[in-house]
Amino acid sequence: MDFNLTDEQTMLKDTVQRYLADTYDFDTRMKAVHAGTGWNPAVWKAFAEELGILGAPFAEAHGGLGGGAVENMIVMEEMGRAMVLEPYLSTVVIGGGALKAAGGALAEAVIPEIIAGNAIIAFAYAEPQGRYHLTDLVTTAKKDGAGFVLNGHKSVVTSAPYATHLLVSARTSGGQRDVGGVSLFLIPADLPGITRRDYATVDGGAAADVYFENVAVSADHLVGAADAGLAILERVVDEATAAVCAEACGLLRVLQATTLDYAKQRKQFGRPIGDFQVIQHRIVDMFLEVEQAVSITLMATLKLDTDERAAAVSMAKAKVGKAAKFVGQNAVQIHGGIGISNELSVGHYFKRATLIEGLFGSVDHHLDRYERLTMG
Incomplete structure (x- = not known):
């Protein structure tokens, strides 16, 4: 099994990463949050017209990029890094995924509208x-x-x-x-x-x-x-679950890196707190949790078109849910009181990671589902 990204997938990743780094910083995101709209229509328009990423998992015949689940994983991880509010998950992954699975006249009519940024699906x-x-x-x-x-x-x-x-x-x-x-x-x-x-x-x-x-x-x-409709429903929920696992990986990478950087700067007793062994151990454990989450998310994504889809997704969601809790809680604790302040991004990443823990099934739900699927 090939775990390397193709040249086209690498280009997609770089394109999304650059755009979000240049235009979607924490302060920009918080303006949309404080506006109470829950998203920024101008950003959605840019996703469609400037980047073309709303077509990432759709066939070229519909005006898409000819990708699939891996392309969704790439986009969702980068959106996790930036805590993007816009509805890529519900519109492209879920709505578009259901239409792709069903086909027919409705899919032919709506998928091009999704790619163009005109159709937004909840x-x-x-x-x-x-x-x-x-x-x-x-x-x-x-x-x-x-x-x-x-x-x-x-x-x-x-x-x-x-x-x-x-x-x-x-x-x-x-x-x-x-x-x-x-x-x-x-x-x-x-x-x-x-x-x-x-x-x-x-x-x-x-x-x-x-x-x-x-x-x-x-x-x-x-x-x-x-x-x-149940077969389509189950499929798109599994695809969405894998996608939010990818989003969580992006979030957790930022939480781990931000915490490491903070531990190098914050001083107590005249020394950076990163010099203390207990902090070093926690940051290493956070790093391991992130890397395991990334690996298992990739494996689940690659199995979405196989008979092992459901079991692989539940295994990934259970692991990612545990990682989200561990990394998020430790990031907040190491940052101390400012870790839960509205002014610092860490607290907002922690909130999103906590929400993802329960999205499309808690850790306990997916452990139970995995057991039922693999042990009869």
Whole structure:
């Protein structure tokens, strides 16, 4: 198995890294956070028009770069380094991933709009009672003539306050937790009957609880076949989980490097705190956690198109979740009181790393899933 990046992938990495280093520093990010919008539309436009990275995982026939999961990994790690707020995960990885898996007229129409930066997708899949179980659905889409009528409630829908489209999971048949009867819909976010309760997230982004009340949905908005959406849903959630692992790797690299630099400068008793053995041990352990997270994320990404996808992703998410907790907590502790201040970037990286710990499944959830998948 080849772990080296191709020339094109290296160019993509360098391009994203340079752009973010030049235009997306901590102060610039915090301006968007304080504005309360949860993102910067001008940055999203630059991603589409100047860099072309919104097309990274899409086929050249759609106007993309012809990449896939590895390209998503590269972009997400660099976005993790800069704590990018913009919705690459929900729009490109999840929304675009679902459309790629389903194909058809809807994919042909929407994927070019994603690449152009015009379509912004929010992933409305989580429900208050569902925890991490994708089939636990109270939201229903009942057949009504040639279309469907959607009713229900989705919680913590990231990017929903400014999304143009919602990717919604709903039950079209069967009982609340049945494996069959799950369908996916990609619908305009402004359809009559859709209401939102918007709020800021702890990491500076924007999310909403989304309510559907007798929302009329055309059959043309189905992603894949009716009652058969679970396979696509499971696939895109695994792909998204691998992508947030990559984002976490970028975050953790910055936390480890920033903490090392601080330990060389901060003095106590007339000496840099990095001279003390206990601090040295912690920083070395942080480095090891980061490198292990990077390696296991790459392995999971390379297995997304194999039969080992689910087990590899759960193994990676469990390891990355532990690393996020260990590196984040130690970074804050070594920095002392300023580590949790709003003025220092470390505290904000820690918040995002903490959120990622539980995103698409906690450590315990993925350990349990890995055991079920590999031990019968």
